[in-house]
Amino acid sequence: MSNTENQAVGGEATVVFQTMGDTAFSVEFATKVDRVANARVMALHRMLAKAALPGVIEAIPSFGALVIQYDPLSTSRAELQQAVEAMLPQLKPEAAAGRLWSIPCCYDAEFAPDLAEVAERRGLTPAAVVQGHSQGRYFIYMLGFMPGLAYMGGLSETLHLPRRSAPRLKVPQGSVAIAEAMTTIYPWESPGGWHLIGRTPVRLFEQHRPEPILFAAGDEVTFRAVSRAEFDKIAAEVAAGRFNHGSLKVMS
Structure with missing residues (x-):
């Protein structure tokens, strides 16, 4: 053969x-x-x-x-x-029966070093980029590269850009990023070449949880824009082990 x-x-x-x-x-x-x-x-x-x-x-x-x-x-x-x-x-392809997650994301400038550049290159305002990203509903095709990193399709065409020509050596944990037709969340601090437009305080991988990886292939994700104050509140709950990750689940 x-x-x-x-x-x-x-x-x-x-x-x-x-x-x-x-x-x-x-x-x-x-x-x-x-x-x-x-x-x-x-x-x-x-x-x-x-x-x-x-x-x-x-x-x-x-x-x-x-x-x-x-x-x-x-x-x-x-x-x-x-x-x-x-x-x-x-083969009997079936519609995905995954979960729907609502993930808090802070789009403040401190967490979004590429937001202004993305807006300029796409002929938009930063607010329009945030609106376009936060109004999307994203399908998780696969997990890879590192534990918990989800490749999510469905990014609005108005936000499509190739990856950065010069990748960063360190991308902070929780960074929300876009590239081409996809968006993702960096579950760990790592190198990366996607455009950083926000950050979530949610941890996508925690070894002590019954299911250490939050997402699975076939799940869908939406992003909920939050203020810096709400980001800090959730981050403190996560750090103290008090945050209920089940509260992010919209449906099963």
Whole structure:
């Protein structure tokens, strides 16, 4: 079997199988951020988990592809690809049944070093950028890069910009950022090249919680603009371990 092969999926799409090293391959439904393709990725992910094929170590979903890692002593790429091909016509993409979160975000200048530049480059006022961002409803396609970091699609086209040409070496924890068609929240202090337009006092990862990572793929997020005083109040509750993260959940 070839390393790359196209297969029809129910007459609706084309799948590309790509080799990823000696013990993994990807099943690619799309090369761009697409809710329909992502629904097919997640449907295949569910089918693989249910099938429990021998030798599969892990299946990792992304925007438009599913990476399958396997043990070459227990199975082969050819055997697994054949099994996946048999599943493709049976895929039943379903609408995401995730949770909806309302996340407080302070857009004050201290927390938004790129807000003025984003506004200037998009021909908007800073207030219009805040309004455009806070009125969005964002779909979490995947988590990655670091624990708790969510790649959220659905950013208004009026705010689309490529990533910064010079990434920062340190982005503060809780920074709310945008790049291209997406928004995210940095769960840790880390390097980063997205445009910083606000900050949340909410911690997206805390090891002591029953579910350490707040978000999951398939969830949706809205941002609620808060004052600096409310930001500080929530931050103090978080630091003291008194903040109820369940209060951020709009629905299950």
